[in-house]
Amino acid sequence: MYGRKPVLEALQTAGVKAFRLHLAQTNKQAAILEQIEALASQQGAEICYHSRAELSRISKNSKQDQGVCADMVCPGFADLDHFIEHNQNRAFELIALDKITNPQNLGMIIRSVAAGFCDGLLLPEKGSAQIDPLVIKASAGTVFKAKILRCPDLPNALAKLQSIGAKVACLAGDGDPTFANIDAHKQRVFVLGNETDGVSAETNKASDYRVAIPMNNGVESLNVAVTASLLAYRKHLQ
Amino acid sequence: MYGRKPVLEALQTAGVKAFRLHLAQTNKQAAILEQIEALASQQGAEICYHSRAELSRISKNSKQDQGVCADMVCPGFADLDHFIEHNQNRAFELIALDKITNPQNLGMIIRSVAAGFCDGLLLPEKGSAQIDPLVIKASAGTVFKAKILRCPDLPNALAKLQSIGAKVACLAGDGDPTFANIDAHKQRVFVLGNETDGVSAETNKASDYRVAIPMNNGVESLNVAVTASLLAYRKHLQ
Numbered sequence: 001m002y003g004r005k006p007v008l009e010a011l012q013t014a015g016v017k018a019f020r021l022h023l024a025q026t027n028k029q030a031a032i033l034e035q036i037e038a039l040a041s042q043q044g045a046e047i048c049y050h051s052r053a054e055l056s057r058i059s060k061n062s063k064q065d066q067g068v069c070a071d072m073v074c075p076g077f078a079d080l081d082h083f084i085e086h087n088q089n090r091a092f093e094l095i096a097l098d099k100i101t102n103p104q105n106l107g108m109i110i111r112s113v114a115a116g117f118c119d120g121l122l123l124p125e126k127g128s129a130q131i132d133p134l135v136i137k138a139s140a141g142t143v144f145k146a147k148i149l150r151c152p153d154l155p156n157a158l159a160k161l162q163s164i165g166a167k168v169a170c171l172a173g174d175g176d177p178t179f180a181n182i183d184a185h186k187q188r189v190f191v192l193g194n195e196t197d198g199v200s201a202e203t204n205k206a207s208d209y210r211v212a213i214p215m216n217n218g219v220e221s222l223n224v225a226v227t228a229s230l231l232a233y234r235k236h237l238q
Numbered sequence: 239m240y241g242r243k244p245v246l247e248a249l250q251t252a253g254v255k256a257f258r259l260h261l262a263q264t265n266k267q268a269a270i271l272e273q274i275e276a277l278a279s280q281q282g283a284e285i286c287y288h289s290r291a292e293l294s295r296i297s298k299n300s301k302q303d304q305g306v307c308a309d310m311v312c313p314g315f316a317d318l319d320h321f322i323e324h325n326q327n328r329a330f331e332l333i334a335l336d337k338i339t340n341p342q343n344l345g346m347i348i349r350s351v352a353a354g355f356c357d358g359l360l361l362p363e364k365g366s367a368q369i370d371p372l373v374i375k376a377s378a379g380t381v382f383k384a385k386i387l388r389c390p391d392l393p394n395a396l397a398k399l400q401s402i403g404a405k406v407a408c409l410a411g412d413g414d415p416t417f418a419n420i421d422a423h424k425q426r427v428f429v430l431g432n433e434t435d436g437v438s439a440e441t442n443k444a445s446d447y448r449v450a451i452p453m454n455n456g457v458e459s460l461n462v463a464v465t466a467s468l469l470a471y472r473k474h475l476q
Contacts, residue, residue, distance in 0.1 A: 014456070115453040140458075215353040223378075
């Protein structure tokens with residue numbers, strides 16, 4: 001992650017740590033930089049000084065890094081292959097995102113999934129909002145605590161999960177509100193579609209079921225972060 | 239409500255109607271005004287023309303009304319006294335808001351509560367965000383369909399509800415995650431506090447219970463709109 005205030009706030013969050021702090025040699029002295037360095041040192045992070053050009057290569061966003069980058073400890077991050085290897089024969093329920101591009105929504109989804117009772121959030125690199133300062137803020141820092149499974153793209157990820165027996169259910173307005181069929185399987189993936197377009201045609205075609213959250217009073221859809229929260233708490237909240 | 243685009247969008251929403259359209263006589267001809275007038279006429283709304291000064295008195299926001307106001311049909315709106323009169327001896331579950339000031343959150347809460355399974359949203363006039371175009375947008379137009387109970391202020395409203403036997407539960411991080419005690423009563427009110435400060439001391443003191451949504455992975459709180467959604471769907475989603 002990058003940016004002075006975002007990095008400082010992350011380091012100040014309980015349970016969140018950096019393992020490496022990158023600073024530009026061109027940074028002028030500033031109270032916030034001293035705070036960042038002190039916190040990173042306390043946490044045992046390695047502190048590295050780079051030329052401005054080198055730091056840009058690390059942050060990949062020289063316009064907004066403000067001379068500060070941090071490699072964060074994210075114990076919940078894993079790639080999907082690793083997850084599959086360790087959960088082939090166990091029950092699990094995942095929530096997968098199909099082209100969620102609004103950082104506010106992505107952050108809220110991460111926060112709710114982290115707090116809730118599902119086994120992870122499947123976040124494809126292709127088509128999703130990047131985990132940037134906006135997302136980190138909207139997640140209230142929970143992005144560093146959440147079980148987030150990364151994969152290059154969603155269609156291949158879903159195919160891999162189906163190959164071990166998991167069933168894939170798209171959320172769709174006209175889906176089955178009982179969840180009965182999907183619930184009959186012990187390995188399940190719920191796919192949430194883009195804020196405007198819903199689940200993509202490709203994902204829809206590959207899915208095993210279409211399910212819906214029941215809605216009253218003629219409401220036609222829920223916010224995607226709210227839907228994620230209801231799924232994450234579906235079985236467990238009383 | 240007021241503003242050209244907000245009024246137009248509201249009139250275009252399925253199931254949403256105006257019963258009176260107010261226009262400033264000083265409005266210059268514009269395609270959007272013709273659209274608004276045509277839709278309002280189709281819906282049988284009365285169309286009134288006012289001086290600019292008179293319209294300002296109606297919109298109460300001359301800077302943003304753009305010469306257009308509409309009185310909307312909100313069949314779900316009621317005041318709390320009316321609700322109490324008709325539900326004294328019935329079971330109900332309400333969600334009450336204690337100083338929710340962020341329009342985005344208020345809109346999302348209205349949307350989720352409208353879709354969910356509780357009996358209404360208790361929205362005090364004092365201390366809450368106003369139902370303005372931002373809220374209407376964030377609610378995805380559901381503000382016109384939701385059961386919203388208005389009351390002047392929260393403390394008196396909660397006292398009235400308690401006087402007919404309802405129990406009041408504040409959401410609090412250190413509350414009871416089982417909801418067991420509150421669930422023993424057939425008339426219940428959950429109070430959600432302000433985004434930063436939580437439930438106010440006054441409300442806390444007056445409440446019968448403190449309850450909590452269980453959270454994993456060291457997450458300390460949920461977004462208030464997510465909490466409202468979980469409460470609205472708590473008993474009914476499977």
